[in-house]
Amino acid sequence: MEKRSLGRTGLMVTPISFGALPVQRCTFGEAGAVLQAALDAGINFIDTARAYTDSEEKIGRYAASRRKEFYLATKSLARTREAMLMDIDTSLQMMRTDYIDLYQIHNIKVEQDLNAVMAPSGALAALKEAKAAGKIRHIGITGHNFGLLVQALKSNQFDTVQAPFNCVEQGALTELFPLARSMDIGCIVMKPLGGGLIESADLALRFILENDYLVAIPGMDRVEQIAANLSVTRDFQPLSAAEKAKLKAEAEALGPNFCRRCGYCLPCPQGIDIPTMFIFHLQYVKYGLKTAIPDRYAGLKAKASACVECGECETRCPYNLPIRQRMKQVAADLG
Ligand code: SF4
Ligand code: SF4
Structure with missing residues (x-):
């Protein structure tokens, strides 16, 4: 399979690699099957996070015996040196490995996040120590705020940057990715399928891979997604005018302010599964599932009407979605 260089890391990785966020929604058995299938298919780069609940643990259980076959990336929300050192050790333990290729x-x-991690007692200092100790090999940064990421890259402290890029949100191509490329910083594309909501997956992935320095990490939690996603790398063809028009129409129908199902807004103190609320509502309103969705919604323990508008979720949503306002709409339509 084709490989692309992940910037100055020199890691040669598959252009369609494995985003392990959705693995947290799988049972352990399902996670094992999808991870094994990804490695069997030749995918050689797995990206996860401390914050993806048991994703690291599942990788440790089902992929550690094949550690030499893939590069491993994870990430931590720690902002201080001390917290980051602890998270690095936890990641190593969870994933049953003695080194992580990219942390x-x-x-x-x-801005406060960036200032905190770059401070002398910040998380970056811990990553440098871990690198010197051989626990990690390269240091990266991720986010959705392109301006802050540009600022971070200009410090020349990072080997990779990970940001959203897809047919709906193309802002990373304005400055961030070109800057990274000019500095030989690897570019990893999160949300290539808009959190699974872009239906023309093949077109959406080809749209990204037309940029020959980008590496996409679509989230995968079902074995059949692997062959479907990898098919675009065989006999790669740029999008035709008709395909571009089709993708553009889909992007316009979706609009920029949809929930990407990333789950960063959780936990809700009322126990509301916020992304599930928005998915159900979208399916109810947009796709006309007027019986199936109310039936499934009725089975949820905490419904949108349980929202007390505390606003905690909104401080964590990287897309700044007006969750409280939308929760009211879900409650009005579904109860
Ligand atoms: S605003 Fe509502 S949905 Fe958000 S965390 Fe508070 S109770 Fe939960
Ligand atoms: S509401 Fe925001 S944080 Fe929560 S899942 Fe959707 S996009 Fe992610």
């Missing part, structure tokens, strides 16, 4: 600072959202 990233996770989700730099506001």
